[in-house]
Amino acid sequence: xxxxxxxxxxxxxxxxxxxxxxxxxxxxxxxxxxxxxSKRVAAFIAQIGHExxxxxxxxxxxxxxxxxxxxxxxxxLGNTVIGDGFKYRGRGLIQVTGxxxxxxxxxxxxxxxxxxxxxxxxPQYACLSAAWFWATKxxxxxxxxxxxxxxxxxxxxxxxxxxxxxxxxxxxTEVLA
Numbered sequence: 112x113x114x115x116x117x118x119x120x121x122x123x124x125x126x127x128x129x130x131x132x133x134x135x136x137x138x139x140x141x142x143x144x145x146x147x148x149s150k151r152v153a154a155f156i157a158q159i160g161h162e163x164x165x166x167x168x169x170x171x172x173x174x175x176x177x178x179x180x181x182x183x184x185x186x187x188l189g190n191t192v193i194g195d196g197f198k199y200r201g202r203g204l205i206q207v208t209g210x211x212x213x214x215x216x217x218x219x220x221x222x223x224x225x226x227x228x229x230x231x232x233x234p235q236y237a238c239l240s241a242a243w244f245w246a247t248k249x250x251x252x253x254x255x256x257x258x259x260x261x262x263x264x265x266x267x268x269x270x271x272x273x274x275x276x277x278x279x280x281x282x283x284t285e286v287l288a
Contacts, residue, residue: 112152112287113138122156122283125165133166136234140242145251149287154254154262156287157280159204159241161272169237171201171208185209202231203240205266219243 114137119130126133137156141147146155163169173179175197182188182196188209190196201208207216210225217224220239230236245251248265259280263270 112147112149113142114152114156114287118286119156121286122279123160123165125167126160129166133234133238136238139235140238143239144242144246146242146245146254148255149284150257151251151254153280153283153287154250154259155242155245156283157259157276158245158262158266160279160283161276162206162241162266163204163237166204169203169232169234171206173197173200182208188212189214199228202228203237203244205241205244207231207240207244216240216243219247 114134116131116134119134119137120126123130141152141155146152160166171179179200180196182190182200183193184190185196188195188199189211190199190209192210195210199208199210199213203216207213207224213224213228213231216231220236220243222230222236224230224236231240244266250262250265253259253262253265259277260270260273263273263276
């Protein structure tokens, strides 16, 4: 079930003109990763809506904050070179973070994100990377089951922003019914 710009704006009103820019790329990415049907699409749009500030941010705002500086030297993220934390900060509609995740995502998308991490800031790759992440984490199954809390935990590692995510999910479910 493709989404149109009007529906996207009903769900993410702060997206403004970006809704029209992102719609074709979202539809391509969702189709490619079987994010089809109202349950899956509603959950996906709600999550990317929260993660991206309603399509306004495709790159993590870098302070650096204490949390962000913790990206440096994190072997679990593949950040082994000084500066990797900043270079491979969160990008895309679901923030891909860390050299290893950029490499895996790039391999799946057929682009070299290690050499060109900023590609994830382009609407096409921001959408494709989010749908890739969604699929690799098994989130279609959780969306089918209506397990929105577990979806949030797999994306965020906790329930950060859950109130906003739930508001967006409720709206998406209504708009896409």
